Amino acid sequence: MSDTFMGYLRKDDKIGIRNHIAIIPSVFCSAKVAERIAYQVPGSVYFRHPVGCSQVGEDLEVTAKTLIAIGNNPNFAGVVVVGLGCERFSPYELANGIAPSKKMLETVVIQEEGDSLAAIQKGSRIAREMQQMASRQVRVEFPVSELMIGLNCGGSDMTSGLIANPALGHASDKLVNQGGSSILSEITELIGTEKILARRAVNEEVASEIMDTVRRTEDKLFKQTQQSSNKARTHLISTGNYDGGLSSVVEKSLGSMKKSGKAQFSGVIQYGHQPKSKGLFLLDSPGHDGEVSTGLVAAGAQIILFPTGRGTPTGFPGVPVIKITGNPKTYERMKENIDINAGEVLLGNRTLEQMGEEIYQEILEVASGKQMKAEILGHDEQFCITRLP
Template identity: 85%
Template sequence: MNDTFKGFLRNDGKVGVRNHIAIIPSVFCSAKVAERIAYQVPGCVYFRHPVGCSQVGEDLEITAKTLISIGKNPNFAGVVVVGLGCERFSPYELAEGIAPANKMLETVVIQKEGDSLAAIQKGSRIAREMQQIASRQVREEVPVSELTIGLNCGGSDMTSGLIANPALGHASDRLVKNGGTSLLSEITELLGTEEILARRAVNAEVSNDILETVRRTEEKLFRQTQQSSNIERTHLISKGNYDGGLSSVVEKSLGSMKKSGKASFSGVVSYGEQPKSKGLYLLDSPGHDGEVSTGQVAAGAQMILFPTGRGTPTGFPGVPVIKITGNPNTYQRMQENIDINAGEVLLGNQTLEEMGEGIYQEIIEVASGKQVKAEILGHDEQFCVTRLP
């Protein structure tokens, strides 16, 4: 079996599986200019968000850490930071945070350039020059230990916990065993499994960190649900989950944790930060698909593995999202959105282990350049910086 892939070596020692130029606004006021720059130059991706100003304290700190870490992700050969000029999170602070990654980096400030048109013109020229340089870089063979994957899911049904998630867990175990890194998140969808996860910790400190992470989430959810006047809005699973055969958040959590396989947890990662070493990590994050994926990409994930029983088309800018379904009916309906039909296990055509091995090989192929369906169709909805409640 192949345990290497062909990626783009970066100056900071990391490896990208894509070679895009990222256009990152420091504030929502510069988002449209960033978008226009990206549209001018093929190979660019941009990151629209509604934050960067009128935030204080930890709320602004999370925004800063997340945007900086997104810019450092090795899938991006270069970054153009686009600022307005008067925002609380300065574009220069964003650029300075990205700078240690030692990649192509420039800053465009709308108020300094004079207006939107001037900023778009300058940013487009810079992005074109970066893209020309990036286009000359070739892929090189590297071990899978250079890979970090995010484990996310959305639109779950009864087949997710039975088939797609455990098959992905097998693939995650293979990657971790070969020295790679895997990130489990969606804390709101792990409630009730914390004791099980804690027993898989490498030491007592990590075990306590896992228990404390889940405890904090439970306390936050309790406060939020006490304030709601609509009982339907206090449910932790969606109507689609119920319709798909899931009976409770406990059942959903027991299925969700299977994405992480059986490997030991090396630690817990805060939102907007990166693991200190290789292995399986728990990433502290809300359960919203976009906030989860964004946190994982900020933590260094070069791709996202995304089981979906009900089906979803969403993707992430510049980061491949591999869609997996354990429901053969969903695959038939959404073949243009789903990459892997794990429903073959349900039909008796493959074992969970065989499907897991197939997912592992798909990870390697995608890391080496194979496009996933979300990329081909231009889906980029999953970028979403979290905010404090």
């Protein structure tokens, strides 16, 4: 019998673990209005971004797909789209893309309302009504197969690859083995491991996709570093990673891949898209924490698991981020930001398997409503749409 959690059933049969109202601007020009609407309606979250206009081609397409996918994430019971009225990515296109989810949905356009004050007044009223409706919904029991977790990390040190990431890998395997889904990301931090990952593919086609995805990223990084006139800007890992005991991008990659455990890869997901089946996936994503987390939520992840050796306070709007550190000193220093002290393994108080079970149980509790520290403190910095050159 599989494990269960308590979640919210949506009209499109997806399962949410939070019940927020999302306030999504279609363009940066309407971001402040969206923020003011969210500020007046507790239980709502907003998505500030700097795009939506003066973009062309695939760059604009990625923005459109990502914003639509964020609106479709099942953690949101309703969405208020806020537009200016003359942007290239129309607020009505955004709303139409979210409409198939059958969730509560309204559009507010500043130029049509007359001014920002009128738009704020209308949007706030709509969001309040949605929040009132959402508050009537109750959690019910679902099998863990309805969960999708996103695997991301930031501020890595030597304990990340030795403890936090492999412990998370145990938790990911347990979820996937019961029919759930898990998504490995950060291609820039998987360079050098592509053959190892490809050997875990369900078939040759997926193996080839994994190899091609990592190689494309490596080629892109090679060109960018060759073009730089500042040699200090060509390092593929941060100074914080070096200070934390990591020697090279390959060493970091070998530790980073351990977040995915030992399960087979079912496929590669393109940024802004959702998988069509369940299992373990690789997300074709950059290395920027915010862009990665945004891609994971756009893919449908209800929770993000985030190992951090050096420590970080960041979170994502409307999606819980479980912070894990393998460094006991980091945990003691940042107790108000870190949720799980996997450094207990380093101290000899837990085995990796025991810590993996602890992380897995935390996933179930968070899915059933337990709030993470980033949520409680209002951290939402990880929303960041990727831009194409």
